[in-house]
Amino acid sequence: MTDRALAVVRAGALTTVQDAGRPGHAHLGVPRSGALDRTAADLVNRLVGNAPAAAVLETTLDGCAVRPRSAVTVAVAGAPCRVTVDGRPVAWGAPVRVPAGALLDVGPAVSGLRAYVGVSGGIAVEPVLGSRSTDLLSGLGPAPLAVGTVLPLGRPSGVHARVDVAPQPAPPAELVLRVTLGPRDGWFTPESVRTFLSRFYRVSSASNRIGLRTEGPALERARPGELASEGMVLGAVQVPPDGRPVVFLADHPTTGGYPVIAVVRAADLPAAAQAVPGTPVRFVAVRRR
């Protein structure tokens, strides 16, 4: 048995393998998937000397614990959290050497939601359509981590970064999402469009990797009837019949039948991935560049 592997000791609420996802297959009904906080995923890969496409672990809320079978370099970023090796605190947001057989514990998020664990060599589960990402909507890629899961690791290719700590954005106390209106803002009353762009929403606890759901003033349609299914992009703000906007995240369906009032800028989605339930959300209209 190869020593290049991680054994899962504590899986956490939801820990998945993620990389840059599998774009290019939407016409077959395959979601893009991939790390929700791409900034943090890219950072941990840089810190441990991996290529940007290497697969990392994405935890949700309460972290996870793994035991590498050989010495590895790891880095944890995204949601701030306590990180320990065999019970001793180590740096967050910086490369850390973990000896073979030691227990790396990524603690609960102090703020934010999702921590990213980069491991030198990357998680090397079998790719599906060119990606190792877990896709919760369609079930492609590896299953979420469970206690006892053993994850193979790739060969380390680079040299880890020499930093004490890497600067990172703090998880948002208030989530400001810049949007461009359309393509179906015309399906809503002008009053509702104004409401959407001026009132506060809150992140709902029903949010997941498929969508950031919100609570707040319901948006009213200007026209009755159903929209024929149409293609959906990452960041689309779909409005289901209850009138509460849902921002489509990485595992979103590739086609959908509810009107999209606006689309969130890609640069604002990492912050959306870290917004805990209850966080105030504002949608701010910006011009197309």
Place this chain on the structure above:
Amino acid sequence: MKVLPVGEDALLVEVSSGDEAQALHAELLRRRAEGSLSAREIVPAARTVLLDGLDSPARLAAELTAADLPPAPPRARDVVEIPVRYDGPDLADVAAHWGVPEREVARIHGATEFRVAFCGFAPGFGYLTGLPPRYDVPRRATPRTAVPAGSVALAGPYTGVYPRSSPGGWQLIGTTDAVLWDHARVPAALLSPGTRVRFVPGAGS
């Protein structure tokens, strides 16, 4: 043809019929293959085609708005044959909607040449058109919590085959052993937009 901007780098092209959407989709694929269009995703749907990951969406929008859409090119590709047993639990309901005996549902469905209008819902799930509008059926009032993989189903103007077990509200008329999605296979999807499909009544139907 109406071109709507979507976010920073996508366009939604709206046309007036499913046939036009298929023709537009074929044309956009042709342009991408010859190198005159760069798009990460080209996603046909009921009456639209979404173009995502564009370099200069505004320029393409202007170009498409001015363009005349050529009719869909004739398809030389083979027909995918899907063996089916017409044994679904909703066969009687569908026969009642259509006003025909149950056997006639199998005959009509099995005699139709379908075409994958678009995909979605799950990897490998195709929305197949081909039945005349008088055979449209409503979705079930209460969706099933689990529809078995391989179920052949109808809803609205569409026929579809569930690639894996999932909840669903379509009317189930039959079953197939065909594998709609297998990511170890190339291509993983048996059906992709534009594929011609025939259901072949098999043993037990």
